[in-house]
Amino acid sequence: MGRERNLSKSADVVVIGAGVIGCSIAYYLAKLGIRVTVLERRERICSGASGANGGGVPLSLTSPDSPTLGLRKPSIKIYQTLSEEIDCDFEYEKTGVITCAIDDAQYSLLRKHREGMTRKGIEVQLIDGDEARRQEPALGPDIIAGLEDKETGTLNPFKLTFGFARAAKRLGAEFLFCAEPKAIEMKNNKVESVVTDEDRIKADFVVNAAGAWAPVIGKMVGLTIPIQPNKGQTLVTEPVALNKRWRYVMDADYLARGASAPPDAQDIDVRLGITGGWIQEKTGNWTLGTSHEINFDAAATIDTVSRMAKRAIRFLPGLKNVKCIRMFAGFRPHCYADDLPIISKVDNLSGFIIAAGHLGGGITFAPLTGILVSELITGKETSMPIEALAFSRFDHITEGAKQ
Amino acid sequence: MSSKTSHIRDNVVCRCEEITEQEIQRAIKEFDLSIVDDVKRLTRAGMGLCQGRVCYRLVERILLEEKRLRTNELLPPSRRPPTRPIKIQTLAGWEESGT
Secondary structure (H helix, E strand, O other): OOOOEEEEEEEEEEOOOOOHHHHHHHHHHHHHHEEEEEEEOOOOOOHHHHHHOEEEEEEOOOOOOOOHHHHHHHHHHHHHHHHOOOOOOOEEEEOOEEEEEOOOHHHHHHHHHHHHHHHHHOEEEEEHHHHHHHOOOOOOOOOEEEEOOOEEEEEOOOHHHHHHHHHHHHHHOOOOOOOOEEEEEEOOOOOEEEEEEEEEEEEEEEEEHHHHHHHHHHHHOOOOOOOOEEEEEEEEOOOOOOOOOOEEEEEOOOHHHHOOOOOOOHHHHHHOOOOOEEEOOOOOOEEEEEOOOOOOOOOHHHHHHHHHHHHHHHOOHHHOOOEEEEEEEEEEEEEOOOOOOEEEEEEEEEEEEEOOOOOOOHHHHHHHHHHHHHHHHOOOOOOOOOHOOOOOHHHHHHHHHOO | OOOOOOOOOOOOOOOOOOOHHHHHHHHHHOOOOOHHHHHHHHHHHOOOOOOOOOOOHHHHHHHHHHHHHHHOOOOOOOOOOOOOOHHHHHHHHHHHHHH
C-alpha cells in the first residue's frame, strides 16, 4: 500500500517459485526463446524442499502401479547428458540403491516389490543378508535381505538448481527475488498479470511452481489445489570412509508406507512417518533421513531426529560413533488426494499452469517437468502421456470445496 | 581485482572443508552469488565440522569485496542445530537418557 508499482514489466511466461521445478521450467522455456520472469518470495533460489533433500534420483523406489513409474526412466535418461547441456557439473552419479529388510514382514515386502518391478520391466535383484554384507560390510547383522536397483542415482540438488537458474539467465530469463505474488489478475477467464509489491508483470502464461505453497497461489485464481506440506527432517554427519558397494541404503518400510503419517497410529515411528533413507555423498558425509510430518514448522525436532538416528543405526551400525554436524527440515509438496504431482493446464482458466506436488520426486522429475511444461505452453503434444497428472482429476474435490 | 589479498595463491578460508579464497571468488563470479549461504551451498565453505563458525566472517568479507556490497546488504548465515557435533548414538539414546 502506498508503494509505487512498476507497471510496465511484461513477459511471455511468469513462473512462480525458484525451486528446482521453477528453475528447470525457466530453463526449458528460455531455451525456446520464450521470455520468462521467475518470481521468488524468498531472497534466493532453492530455499524450500529443493535445498533440504538428500539428492536421490531413484528408479524403483515407488509403487509398481504408480503412473509416475513410466516417467522415471526418461527422467534418468535426461540426467545422463544434462550436466553438459547446462554446463554445470551437478555430480550426478549412478550409485545404485539397496533396500534392506530386517524382519519377515519386510522380507515379503521386498519379494512383492521385486515381483511388481519385474512385471513392469524394471530390473532389481534380491540379495540375501550374508551376501549383501559380504559386498557391503557397513550393513548391519540384523539385515536378512536386500533388493538392489542399479539404475538409481544421486546428485547435488544445490548445483542442479543453480545450474538450471544460471543456464536460464544466460538465455535471457529474469529472476526477481523477495517478490511474493500478491494477486493474479484475470480477464475473461484468462490470466493477464501477476502483481507483487514492486511490480505488475503482464504475461500470457503463469506457472504455479510454488511447491508446498502452491495452494496459496491457486487461491489467487479461485482454485483449491489439494497439496499440503509434508515435512521431512534430515541429519547430516561428518565425513567418514566411503561405503564399499552401496552409498544409498533404504529401509524397506519406505516401500510400504511412502509419505504416509497416520496421526492416529499406535507406533510413534509410523505416526511420524519415519522411513529410513540414507545417502553417503562422495565427500563421505551421510545424509540421514527422514520423516513425513504434516506441518509447516521448519524446526528440527528432537523426538523425530532421535528416532531417525535409532533407525539408521539398526541398518548401518557403524554410524553409531559418527557425529551429526547439522540437521534441518524441508516441506515436500504432497498432493494428499493421490500422492501424484500435478503437471497440467486448468480448464476454463486460460494461461494458468500448475507444476507442483512432486512430493519426494522433485529432484527426480525436475528436468522432465520443465520439458513437459514447455510443451504445454507451446501447445505441442506432450512427449509423455500425463493424463494421470491432470488437474481435472480433482474436479469432484474442488467442487466440494467451493460449497 | 579489488580484493586486497588476490595476490596470495591458495589461501584456505574454510579449514574444515579446505576451501580456498580463489574457489569462493570463482563461485561468486560464476553463479552471481551475494548470500553467504549460497556460497556455502555451492563451494562447501562452512559446511564442515565447525559449520562456518570460523570462516563465515571471511566469506562475508570476500562477498563484500567481490560484489561491492555494503555490510547492511548481507544476509546473516543460517544457524542449524546441533550447537556442537553430537554422536548419532547419543541422539538415538535421547529418550532413554531422559534429557
